[in-house]
Amino acid sequence: MIRHQEGTSLVVLSGGVGGARFLSGLVNAIPPENVTAIVNTGDDLVFHGLHVSPDIDIVTYTLAGIVNEEQGWGIERDSFMCLGMLSRLGHENWFRVGDRDLAVHLHRTQKLQQGYTLAQVTDDIRKALGVPCRIIPMTNHPVRTHIDTGKDIIAFQEYFVKRGFGDPVREVIYEGIQQAEAAPGVLEAIKEASAVIIAPGNPFLSIGTILSLKSVRDAIVRSAAQVMTISPIIGGRAVKGPTAEIMQAMGHEASVVGVAQMYRDLLDVIVIDERDRDLKPDIEKLGIRVHVTDTMMNTEQRRIHLAKTVLQALGLDQ
Amino acid sequence: MIRHQEGTSLVVLSGGVGGARFLSGLVNAIPPENVTAIVNTGDDLVFHGLHVSPDIDIVTYTLAGIVNEEQGWGIERDSFMCLGMLSRLGHENWFRVGDRDLAVHLHRTQKLQQGYTLAQVTDDIRKALGVPCRIIPMTNHPVRTHIDTGKDIIAFQEYFVKRGFGDPVREVIYEGIQQAEAAPGVLEAIKEASAVIIAPGNPFLSIGTILSLKSVRDAIVRSAAQVMTISPIIGGRAVKGPTAEIMQAMGHEASVVGVAQMYRDLLDVIVIDERDRDLKPDIEKLGIRVHVTDTMMNTEQRRIHLAKTVLQALGLDQ
Numbered sequence: 016m017i018r019h020q021e022g023t024s025l026v027v028l029s030g031g032v033g034g035a036r037f038l039s040g041l042v043n044a045i046p047p048e049n050v051t052a053i054v055n056t057g058d059d060l061v062f063h064g065l066h067v068s069p070d071i072d073i074v075t076y077t078l079a080g081i082v083n084e085e086q087g088w089g090i091e092r093d094s095f096m097c098l099g100m101l102s103r104l105g106h107e108n109w110f111r112v113g114d115r116d117l118a119v120h121l122h123r124t125q126k127l128q129q130g131y132t133l134a135q136v137t138d139d140i141r142k143a144l145g146v147p148c149r150i151i152p153m154t155n156h157p158v159r160t161h162i163d164t165g166k167d168i169i170a171f172q173e174y175f176v177k178r179g180f181g182d183p184v185r186e187v188i189y190e191g192i193q194q195a196e197a198a199p200g201v202l203e204a205i206k207e208a209s210a211v212i213i214a215p216g217n218p219f220l221s222i223g224t225i226l227s228l229k230s231v232r233d234a235i236v237r238s239a240a241q242v243m244t245i246s247p248i249i250g251g252r253a254v255k256g257p258t259a260e261i262m263q264a265m266g267h268e269a270s271v272v273g274v275a276q277m278y279r280d281l282l283d284v285i286v287i288d289e290r291d292r293d294l295k296p297d298i299e300k301l302g303i304r305v306h307v308t309d310t311m312m313n314t315e316q317r318r319i320h321l322a323k324t325v326l327q328a329l330g331l332d333q
Numbered sequence: 334m335i336r337h338q339e340g341t342s343l344v345v346l347s348g349g350v351g352g353a354r355f356l357s358g359l360v361n362a363i364p365p366e367n368v369t370a371i372v373n374t375g376d377d378l379v380f381h382g383l384h385v386s387p388d389i390d391i392v393t394y395t396l397a398g399i400v401n402e403e404q405g406w407g408i409e410r411d412s413f414m415c416l417g418m419l420s421r422l423g424h425e426n427w428f429r430v431g432d433r434d435l436a437v438h439l440h441r442t443q444k445l446q447q448g449y450t451l452a453q454v455t456d457d458i459r460k461a462l463g464v465p466c467r468i469i470p471m472t473n474h475p476v477r478t479h480i481d482t483g484k485d486i487i488a489f490q491e492y493f494v495k496r497g498f499g500d501p502v503r504e505v506i507y508e509g510i511q512q513a514e515a516a517p518g519v520l521e522a523i524k525e526a527s528a529v530i531i532a533p534g535n536p537f538l539s540i541g542t543i544l545s546l547k548s549v550r551d552a553i554v555r556s557a558a559q560v561m562t563i564s565p566i567i568g569g570r571a572v573k574g575p576t577a578e579i580m581q582a583m584g585h586e587a588s589v590v591g592v593a594q595m596y597r598d599l600l601d602v603i604v605i606d607e608r609d610r611d612l613k614p615d616i617e618k619l620g621i622r623v624h625v626t627d628t629m630m631n632t633e634q635r636r637i638h639l640a641k642t643v644l645q646a647l648g649l650d651q
Contacts, residue, residue, distance in 0.1 A: 063439045064382075064446060096412050100436030104461045114432040118418030121381045128382060143422045 023049050023331060026208040026240070030055045030221020031070040032087035032255060033247055033312070034214035035077035038148070040318025041212075042078065044326060047147035051204040053231075055216075056133070056152045057160035057189055057224035058171045062110055063101065065120040066127055069172070070221065071137055071152055072119060079144035087255070090115040109177045134198040151204070153225045156195035160224055161188040171220065180257040184264045187219045189227050197230045205234040210329045213244035215310070217258045218277050219265060232281075241283045241329055245310055245321070246271045249288040254311070272297045279303070284328055286310060286321075304328075341367055341649060344526040344558070348373045348539020349388040350405035350573060351565055351630070352532035353395035356466070358636025359530075360396065362644060365465035369522040371549075373534075374451070374470045375478035375507055375542035376489045380428055381419065383438040384445055387490070388539065389455055389470055390437060397462035405573070408433040427495045452516040469522070471543045474513035478542055479506040489538065498575040502582045505537045507545050515548045523552040528647045531562035533628070535576045536595050537583060550599075559601045559647055563628055563639070564589045567606040572629070590615045597621070602646055604628060604639075622646075 025045065027038055029052050038052055055070045069088065076082035076090055083089040093113030102108040112120065119140060126136040132155040141150045160171040163186040174182060205211060216222050226232050235242060251270050253259050259269035267273040271287040275298045278285075284304040287294065288311070295305045306328035312318045326332040343363065345356055347370050356370055373388045387406065394400035394408055401407040411431030420426040430438065437458060444454040450473040459468045478489040481504035492498060523529060534540050544550050553560060569588055571577050577587035585591040589605040593616045596603075602622040605612070606629070613623045624646035630636045644650040 064443045065439070090418075094412050094414050094432060096432035097415065097436045097439070100408075100433040101440065104436060104440045104458065106440070114412060114414035114435075115418040117432075117435065118415045118422060121383070121415070122419065122422045122424070125382045140422065 023209050024204070024207055025050050025331075026204050026211045027052050027214050028211065028222055028225050029053065029070070029074055029214045030216035031058075031073040033216045034070070034221070035074045035082070035087070036312040036318055037212075037214045037245060037321065038074060039077050040312065040315070040320070040322035041325070042148050043315075043319045044322035045331075048149075050148040051200070051208075052148060052150045053153055053201050053204070053225060054137075054150060055221045055224045056154060057158050058175070058220070059157070059159065060110070060170065060172045062112055062120065063106070065117070065124045066133075067110075067112070067120050068123065068133070068137070068152065071150065072116070074150055075137070075141050075144060075146055078141070078146040078148065078150070081144065089113050107177075110172060111176075132198070134200070149200070149204075151198050151200050153198060153201065153228055153231065154195040155198050157191050158195045158224060158228075159190040160220060161190055162186075163188060175220070175256075180260075184219075184257075184261050187223065187261075187265075189224050192224070192227050195228060197228055197234075202230055202234045205231065205238050205240065208238060208240040209331060210241040210243060211235050211238065212325065213242070213278060213281075215245045215247040215254070215312075217247060217253075217256060217261065218267075218274065219261050220256075220258075226281075235281055242278075242281045243284045243286065243325065243329060244274065244278055244282060245286040245325065246274045246288065246291070248274055248291075249310060250290040270294060275301055275303050286325060286328060341527050342522070342525055343368050343649075344522050344529045345370045345532050346529065346540055346543050347371065347388070347392055347532045348534035349376075349391040351534045352388070352539065353392045353400070353405070354630040354636055355530075355532045355563060355639065356392060357395050358630065358633070358638070358640035359643070360466050361633075361637045362640035363649075366467075368466040369518070369526075370466060370468045371471055371519050371522070371543060372455075372468060373539045373542045374472060375476050376493070376538070377475070377477065378428070378488065378490045380430055380438065381424070383435070383442045384451075385428075385430070385438050386441065386451070386455070386470065389468065390434070392468055393437075393455070393459050393462060393464055396459070396464040396466065396468070399462065407431050425495075428490060429494075450516070452518065467518070467522075469516050469518050471516060471519065471546055471549065472513040473516045475509050476513045476542060476546075477508040478538060479508055480504075481506060493538070493574075498578075502537075502575075502579045505541065505579075505583075507542055510542070510545050513546060515546055515552075520548055520552045523549065523556050523558065526556060526558040527649060528559040528561060529553050529556065530643065531560070531596060531599075533563045533565040533572070533630075535565060535571075535574060535579065536585075536592065537579050538574075538576075544599075553599055560596075560599045561602045561604065561643065561647060562592065562596055562600060563604040563643065564592045564606065564609070566592055566609075567628060568608040588612060593619055593621050604643060604646060
């Protein structure tokens with residue numbers, strides 16, 4: 016059994032809420048400086064001229080302990096005075112940016128305009144907010160997730176927030192993915208990692224974007240790191256969001272088996288929920304190790320428990 | 334005596350608080366559509382990448398009935414969540430932009446980036462906020478007021494807000510004034526005006542900027558309109574701000590006589606406060622008519638009273 020050593024390092028591929036919650040448990044179970052979060056930027060958008068990186072912000076706010084826990088995104092006790100006034104000035108207000116949240120977008124936009132990269136600004140913000148583990152955007156280049164609904168092609172946030180993920184999903188398009196390079200530090204972190212953990216998240220809308228960066232996928236394949244995922248599907252349903260529906264729409268089984276199949280070429284081990292215990296043999300048939308535990312993350316205790324279980328499953332527990 | 338007619342139109346040259354308060358009385362004493370405010374833009378600034386026009390905003394918020402009455406600027410019941418967070422991210426927070434206020438700057442900046450002019454955006458905002466009289470920035474071009482303190486040259490807001498107008502003023506510099514043209518509508522409004530009223534405001538920091546636009550000054554000189562000012566100096570002191578100190582520093586007497594002398598080449602009539610009644614003859618010697626009244630504007634009643642007195646002094650009362 017490998018104990019925590021200088022060399023133990025974990026890479027976590029993360030989307031928004033699921034990844035953030037998993038990370039918040041992980042940094043309580045292992046020294047945070049051993050953790051690198053690589054975060055989806057496909058849902059980034061421009062909001063009234065400001066660069067918003069929703070997934071990066073969710074991860075940062077969660078790890079800084081200032082996230083609005085109930086909704087999983089935004090900053091706790093934030094107000095929406097600016098949004099209310101924007102609405103009075105004739106703007107749509109479906110994208111709920113709070114006033115404190117806005118400061119982060121102002122800061123980011125200003126720094127980007129000054130020539131800093133998204134990775135530099137992200138690191139700057141997480142340090143200012145006291146986040147002890149590294150957070151790296153998957154790329155500094157613009158990649159924008161679009162949804163082909165069969166009727167129209169819409170930007171991710173329009174699909175997700177404005178329309179409340181009610182549209183059918185025919186195809187998920189990662190605009191700009193071919194030209195995008197992994198941000199500095201991403202490939203190095205994967206290369207040196209003891210394990211790469213695909214956090215619970217939508218395989219198409221969150222994780223799929225990161226894994227569509229060819230250099231990232233290649234680095235994971237080449238790496239000696241164990242690759243693990245925690246299933247975002249529990250009992251055939253997602254804890255949050257349209258994961259099950261999209262998996263089905265894209266021709267996959269909306270189950271832990273479907274998740275395992277999707278990541279099959281990468282995966283060494285999958286963590287599934289107690290409720291899916293009976294599907295364990297079906298996954299093992301794919302040559303993937305299965306660890307069964309309580310994967311719900313609605314309390315701090317549960318998150319730490321899940322993190323410890325993950326470390327144990329990876330043979331990295333103390 | 335000229336009564337309110339279709340043709341009666343008033344142009345008000347305005348800085349911030351004094352001009353805004355005067356205008357708010359005026360639009361209650363005469364149909365607002367007969368009033369055009371031409372507003373100083375020399376104190377405009379870029380705040381975290383956003384274009385802020387403090388004097389235009391003060392005028393707009395005051396006329397929209399949403400200004401923070403106590404301080405004279407900003408929006409009533411605004412919060413400062415964004416500013417607090419910016420501070421946490423390492424930024425200075427001496428320029429007190431509230432959260433609702435911020436929406437206006439976001440809107441303005443976005444529109445300017447889309448190619449609209451400052452005058453168009455200003456008109457757009459005042460309409461959205463239900464302001465019934467025209468508000469025109471003096472120019473669409475960048476003019477920036479700087480203060481030479483003898484030790485350094487600083488931007489207006491740094492002098493005024495950050496350092497609390499504590500520095501000596503050696504010179505007031507209107508950067509860009511030579512290249513600036515009056516915004517569309519400004520010269521036309523002056524040409525057609527029954528009267529041009531220089532609102533109570535700092536002759537150097539507010540009004541001086543507008544009158545330094547050569548085309549504006551020429552239009553006033555050429556216009557058949559009566560030209561009036563309401564003295565910003567009462568009993569040798571300004572109601573607000575460093576007007577008296579700056580007038581003295583620039584070699585003028587800090588009195589209603591000093592004010593009359595400064596505008597002498599333009600002025601037909603000046604309104605002074607009761608407290609300065611004994612200086613009336615000294616001003617009349619300059620060939621300027623003097624009207625004495627209560628010029629304080631700390632209540633709505635007083636503002637309307639002042640506006641009615643002004644109309645009377647101009648022979649434009651009903």
